[in-house]
Amino acid sequence: MPSPERGRRRQRSRRNPDGPRPPLRRSLLGRLLIVSALVASCSVAATAWLAVQTTSGAIRQEQGQDLSSDAEIYNTLLGYAASHPGWEGVEDTVRELARKSDRRIALTTEDRRPLVDSAAASSGDPLPAQASAVVDPLSVDTLLVPDATPAGADRVDPRAVGPFLLPPKERAELRRTTAENVRCLSAVGIAADVVESPSGRPRVEYVSNDTDRQLELKCLTAELGPTPTERKALRELDQLADACLKRQGRTGVTLNLDLSWDRGYGQTAPPGPEDARDDKEAAARKAATERKAAEAAKAAEAAGAVPRARDSRHDRAIASCVGSARREQLTAYVAAPALLFIDGPGAVGVPGFDLSPANTARIVGVTALVLALTVGVSVIAGARLVRPLYALTGAAQRMRDGLDSAPVPVGPDNEIGRLAAAFNDMAVHRARLEEQRKVMVSDVAHELRTPLSNIRGWLEAAQDGLADPDPAFVSSLLEEAVQLQHIIDDLQDLGAADAGALRLHPEPVVADELLTQVAAAYQGPAETAGVALTVSAAGPGSSRPSLHADPVRLRQAVSNLVSNALRHTPPGGRVTLRSYLTGSEGEGGGGARVGDEVALEVSDTGAGIPAADVPHVFDRFWRAEKSRNRSTGGSGLGLAIVLKLAEAHGGTASVVSTEGQGSVFTLRLPAAPGGGAEEGTATGGTTAAGGAGEGAARP
Numbered sequence: 001m002p003s004p005e006r007g008r009r010r011q012r013s014r015r016n017p018d019g020p021r022p023p024l025r026r027s028l029l030g031r032l033l034i035v036s037a038l039v040a041s042c043s044v045a046a047t048a049w050l051a052v053q054t055t056s057g058a059i060r061q062e063q064g065q066d067l068s069s070d071a072e073i074y075n076t077l078l079g080y081a082a083s084h085p086g087w088e089g090v091e092d093t094v095r096e097l098a099r100k101s102d103r104r105i106a107l108t109t110e111d112r113r114p115l116v117d118s119a120a121a122s123s124g125d126p127l128p129a130q131a132s133a134v135v136d137p138l139s140v141d142t143l144l145v146p147d148a149t150p151a152g153a154d155r156v157d158p159r160a161v162g163p164f165l166l167p168p169k170e171r172a173e174l175r176r177t178t179a180e181n182v183r184c185l186s187a188v189g190i191a192a193d194v195v196e197s198p199s200g201r202p203r204v205e206y207v208s209n210d211t212d213r214q215l216e217l218k219c220l221t222a223e224l225g226p227t228p229t230e231r232k233a234l235r236e237l238d239q240l241a242d243a244c245l246k247r248q249g250r251t252g253v254t255l256n257l258d259l260s261w262d263r264g265y266g267q268t269a270p271p272g273p274e275d276a277r278d279d280k281e282a283a284a285r286k287a288a289t290e291r292k293a294a295e296a297a298k299a300a301e302a303a304g305a306v307p308r309a310r311d312s313r314h315d316r317a318i319a320s321c322v323g324s325a326r327r328e329q330l331t332a333y334v335a336a337p338a339l340l341f342i343d344g345p346g347a348v349g350v351p352g353f354d355l356s357p358a359n360t361a362r363i364v365g366v367t368a369l370v371l372a373l374t375v376g377v378s379v380i381a382g383a384r385l386v387r388p389l390y391a392l393t394g395a396a397q398r399m400r401d402g403l404d405s406a407p408v409p410v411g412p413d414n415e416i417g418r419l420a421a422a423f424n425d426m427a428v429h430r431a432r433l434e435e436q437r438k439v440m441v442s443d444v445a446h447e448l449r450t451p452l453s454n455i456r457g458w459l460e461a462a463q464d465g466l467a468d469p470d471p472a473f474v475s476s477l478l479e480e481a482v483q484l485q486h487i488i489d490d491l492q493d494l495g496a497a498d499a500g501a502l503r504l505h506p507e508p509v510v511a512d513e514l515l516t517q518v519a520a521a522y523q524g525p526a527e528t529a530g531v532a533l534t535v536s537a538a539g540p541g542s543s544r545p546s547l548h549a550d551p552v553r554l555r556q557a558v559s560n561l562v563s564n565a566l567r568h569t570p571p572g573g574r575v576t577l578r579s580y581l582t583g584s585e586g587e588g589g590g591g592a593r594v595g596d597e598v599a600l601e602v603s604d605t606g607a608g609i610p611a612a613d614v615p616h617v618f619d620r621f622w623r624a625e626k627s628r629n630r631s632t633g634g635s636g637l638g639l640a641i642v643l644k645l646a647e648a649h650g651g652t653a654s655v656v657s658t659e660g661q662g663s664v665f666t667l668r669l670p671a672a673p674g675g676g677a678e679e680g681t682a683t684g685g686t687t688a689a690g691g692a693g694e695g696a697a698r699p
Contacts, residue, residue: 032378032381032382032385033375033378033379033382036374036375036377036378037371037374037375037378039374040370040371040374041367041371043370044366044367044370044371048363048367069101070132070133070144070342071144071145073097073101073105073340073342074132074133074135074141074144074145074340075144075145076093076097077090077093077094077097077107077135077338077340078135078137078140078145078157078159079157079159080093080335081135081136081137081157081334081335081338082137082157082159082160082198082334082335083159083160083198083334084334084335085332085333085334085335086335086336087107087115087116087335087336087338090107090115090116091116094106094107094116094117094118095118097118098118103118103342103343104117104118104119104125104341104342104343105117105118105340105341105342106118106119106127106340106341106343107135107338107339107340107341108127108131108338108339108341109336109338109339110134110336110337110338110339112127112339115338125343127341127343128341128343131339131340131341132340132341132342133339133340134337134338134339134340135335135337135338135339135340136337136338137156137157137159137160137330137334137335138155138156138157138160138327138330138331138334138337139155139156139337140155140156140157142155154323154326154327156323156326156327156330158197158198159198160198160330160333160334161197161198161199161333162233162329162330162332162333162334163229163232163233163236163329163333164199164229164230164233165199165200165229166199166200166201166227166229166230167229170200170227170228170229171200171201171202173227174200174201174202174224174227175194175196175202177224178194178202178203178204178224179194179202181204181219181220182194182204184218184219185204185215185216185219188212188215188218188219189215190206190211190212190215190216190219191206191207191208192204192205192206192207193205193207199230201230204220225257226257230257233329234255234257236329237255237259237322237325237326237329238252238253238254238255240324240325240328240329241253241255241318241321241322241325243325244320244321244324244325245317245318245321248317248321250314250317250318253318253321253322255322259322259326261318261322385416388408388409388411388416388417388419388420389416391408391409391420392408392419392420392423395408395423395427396423399427399430405427407424407427408420408423408424410424436619436620440620444487444491448484448487451480451481451484451487452480452484454476454480455477455480455481455484458473458476458477458480459477487637490637490638490641491637493641493644494620494637494640494641494644497641497644497645497647497648502553502644502645502648504549504550504553504648504649505550505552506548506549506550506649507548507549507550507551508546508547508548508672509546509547509548509549509551509554510544510545510546511544511545511546511547511579511598511600512535512544512545512579514551514554514555514558514600515535515558515577515578515579515600516535517555518555518558518559518562518577519533519534519535519562519577521559522559522562522563522566525563525566526566526575529566529569529571530571530572531566531569531571531572531573531574531575532573532574532575533562533566533574533575533577534574534575534576534577535576535577535578536576536577536578544579545579545580545581545598545599545671546598546671546672547598547669547670547671547672548670548672548673549649549669550649553645553648553649554600554645554649554669556641556645557641557642557645557646557653557667558577558600558602558667560638560639560641560642561602561639561642561665561667562575562577562602563638564638564639564665565602565603565604565606565663565665566604568604568606568607568663569604569605569606569662570606570607573604573605573606573662574604574605575602575603575604575605576601576602576603576604577600577601577602578601578603579598579599579600579601580598580599580601581597581598581599581671582596582597582598582599582668596670596671597651597668597669597670597671598668598669598670598671598672599666599667599668600666600667600669601664601665601666601667602664602665602666603662603663603664603665604662604663605661605662606662606663607659607660607662608657608658608659608660608661608662608663609655609657609659609663610659611657611659614655614657617639617655618639618640618642618643618653618655619640620637620640639653642665642667646667646668646669649669649670650669650670651667651668651669651670652667652668653665653666653667653668654666654668
């Protein structure tokens with residue numbers, strides 16, 4: 001009777017044959033939707049970005065923008081503003097730049113009051129809505145400043161020197177001293193030039209950085225300290241910076257000519273644009289700084305305040321105050337900030353591209369439409385994709401529950417269609433195996449029941465006094481027990497072969513000798529059946545096949561074939577055994593060529609096998625005679641064992657049969673190393689043999 005669990009499975013399968021569907025987020029359809037949405041979103045975003053960038057580039061190209069030329073215009077006007085206190089007199093410079101660039105150039109104040117315009121006053125053309133740049137020497141636009149004139153860290157144009165501009169007399173004196181230093185360096189083999197900074201202070205610039213520092217110091221002994229003009233400007237800058245620091249409750253600072261200062265812990269702030277080399281001057285300024293710091297500390301102590309220690313925050317505060325003091329000092333020496341407008345061919349437009357609300361709404365609408373279409377197509381495609389998968393899942397679950405599963409519909413020739421076809425093939429194969437299993441169980445029960453019933457019947461007869469336990473009685477019981485033992489041994493061999501646990505003990509074997517031994521063992525049964533059993537031996541001087549195999553297992557396989565042939569060959573017939581190397585002339589006709597396999601052949605002149613039954617002769621418990629009469633066949637395991645033994649040796653077993661003429665069973669096994677042949681010693685012809693051995697199955 002079926003178990004309750006099996007009944008519950010069938011009820012669940014009938015209620016929901018396909019099983020519960022997974023959540024959308026974990027299903028293939030959900031993942032397909034997510035991936036499609038991501039792909040569509042990325043595609044739309046990339047397309048929109050590309051369109052914006054392309055449009056911006058087209059606009060810039062249409063306007064003829066030339067950034068290098070615009071930077072040159074900006075840099076020229078920036079230099080004018082850095083070296084002049086106002087924009088008076090810039091008209092000639094603007095017109096010259098407009099003539100060279102063939103553009104309209106205009107300057108206005110920050111509140112858009114005109115300062116100068118290269119266009120004619122009568123033109124009346126309005127200026128662009130947005131300025132191209134702001135010309136402010138105290139806040140340089142680093143994107144437009146050429147590399148040749150880099151701005152400092154405080155974004156002050158280096159050309160804005162203000163009160164640090166040297167008069168001609170001081171400039172000539174410094175240049176003379178610097179020239180003497182350069183001549184000295186040239187005399188000791190160091191190439192150097194005199195370079196003049198925007199303030200007029202000359203400095204030494206080395207052609208190569210790989211120089212001898214000791215030789216440099218010998219030549220740079222001349223004093224190049226601050227001039228009176230520079231000292232005055234430094235004092236003003238110190239006062240402005242100290243005022244800024246005092247507002248923050250910090251001590252003052254004394255700046256060097258390069259706008260560096262003593263950090264207070266053995267280091268000096270990084271130098272600015274200038275490079276002071278006079279050690280005495282530096283020491284004096286350092287002492288002044290320390291004195292000023294000490295005075296500030298005493299004043300703070302007298303006021304009851306604790307002076308602040310020098311640290312990185314103090315340095316940042318000094319740098320900020322120095323920057324603001326410098327801009328404050330230079331304000332009176334540079335022109336006020338002005339708006340720069342460049343119009344006409346190649347004019348500087350607004351950087352980038354600003355989407356209008358209408359364009360933004362249009363892009364959002366197109367994006368939503370593309371997403372909707374993508375999701376819709378994904379739903380349709382996903383549904384078509386997962387429908388056969390649901391069918392496969394339902395069929396597999398029905399198969400798990402032991403129910404008969406109808407074939408799954410096979411769709412187009414794609415991955416899903418091939419999967420469905422493979423599943424149908426697997427279901428058919430599984431059904432065939434299940435049927436074979438049932439038949440095998442029935443056949444095993446029948447084969448075991450027959451000898452056991454005979455043994456029980458004879459024993460009960462003896463117990464009831466109906467049979468005498470004479471030698472014939474004991475012999476009959478022994479025969480049935482031996483038959484039962486044969487069946488059990490065959491099943492054990494098949495089980496070991498299926499599990500890969502069949503043990504082999506290979507050794508060199510001469511094929512003709514093995515066939516002769518089997519024929520001798522079956523001499524008695526062959527004579528009793530009236531069948532001629534012969535071995536076709538190799539001719540004189542010809543090669544004899546040899547192989548590396550387990551002789552016991554190999555004799556068992558050949559014995560099964562011989563027993564099967566004797567059982568199905570009528571009196572007066574013939575059973576022939578022979579061996580040969582595959583690939584030799586005549587397939588065993590005595591040729592000299594060496595093959596790769598040794599063939600062991602058992603042929604008979606019996607009734608033969610119907611063509612429809614030939615594919616099944618090696619199946620377990622299969623017999624052409626369905627009554628399973630012991631007089632017409634064995635247990636149906638002999639040929640299955642032959643096939644397993646051949647496969648265990650790395651070979652194959654095959655049969656060729658013609659109904660009414662006989663059958664030929666062939667074992668093909670790997671030849672021994674060296675070609676599998678050795679010189680024959682038989683006298684040639686055929687050898688008659690006979691004997692006794694155990695029987696095997698035959699259809």
